[in-house]
Amino acid sequence: MSLAKAFHLERRLQLNLIRNQFTNFKLIKRERSFLLYEVTNNGYIYIKDYGSVVFINCTDDLIENTLNIISNHKKNSTDLPSETYKLTTGNEIDVDFGEIHIKELNHDIAHIIMLNLAQSVALMNYVNKTSDLHSKTLVYSKQLEKTGTFKLSKLQMRKFIGRTMNLKNNIAEDLFVFDSPDVAWNNKDLSVLDYKLKDELDIVSRHQSIENSLNAIKENLDLFNDIMQHKYSSMLEWIIIILILFEVVQVIIEKLI
Structure with a gap:
């Protein structure tokens, strides 16, 4: 053996x-x-x-x-x-x-x-990284659910988005899960072995599951980013309003004097 x-x-x-x-x-x-x-x-x-x-x-x-x-x-x-x-x-x-x-x-x-085994352990590595990203974004989702806000800076947001996109790009670059070696197409036994290995190792569905998880993480991050942008936009609006009021008050005071 x-x-x-x-x-x-x-x-x-x-x-x-x-x-x-x-x-x-x-x-x-x-x-x-x-x-x-x-x-x-x-x-x-x-x-x-x-x-x-x-x-x-x-x-x-x-x-x-x-x-x-x-x-x-x-x-x-x-x-x-x-x-x-x-x-x-x-x-x-x-x-x-x-x-x-x-x-x-x-x-x-x-x-x-x-x-096939090389692809399987690579997928295992990507599953671990995806799970880590998902766990971290889940923390902010729970904060949003409980308090209506979350503690996440713009820099942290950019890093999360960057990690997610890099992970997706690495998977696309590294894993050609639907491809088989040329020798598998020229020999029946090799083709059968390749098919059964992919089926047993669940290569295709695991790859798709990672892609779906990364898409979900990206959607969450996009939502967080939109909320954050709205928050900063509202803050800028209030700052502008306060500055306008200050100018108005200043003009009134100058006229009264």
Whole structure:
């Protein structure tokens, strides 16, 4: 039995720099967005530019050392978003309850498995970030419900909007969840495996759920921003009214004198 372990380093990776560091391993596939290495017989390392690193049949020491090299500092794998699946070989292709059943393990099979796991842990990272944003905006929503106002400065508002938009842009840039490797289109078994992995890992619906959550957060922030703008507009109106009254009073006093 083999193991596939995926981790997300929560930042983008410079593949050209990483490639220069991994000269001890055999590079069997590479594109602009990923590197796939064979480290031993049926052992693989897959590095995706949006921060996911996936291992098949690698020792714990190799996993920890690789993560430390890629992240440029000591990184405890237990603190990272991760997925682990058992790989078993047999006569059928199936994915269920933490196990991936395949007919054999080769470069193309490994590529399909590792791409899907890379997407899954990246989604996990984005879910965590989205939940954090949602929790913070929920605080101000509750304040608005209870008091009719909220304690949020213009600078904080801009930062929230910026974080939300950057998160949406990162997801759009990083995760092509509806795309599959070219090899999956040319081989029935690979296509079936890719479909079943996406279905088991709930890739598409999780991606859509994050998008919906971010849209809801953005709508809340837009509402907060509108309320804040109205508040400042009202304040400016009162300031103008007071200044006009002051001028009127000053004119009256001058005439009386």
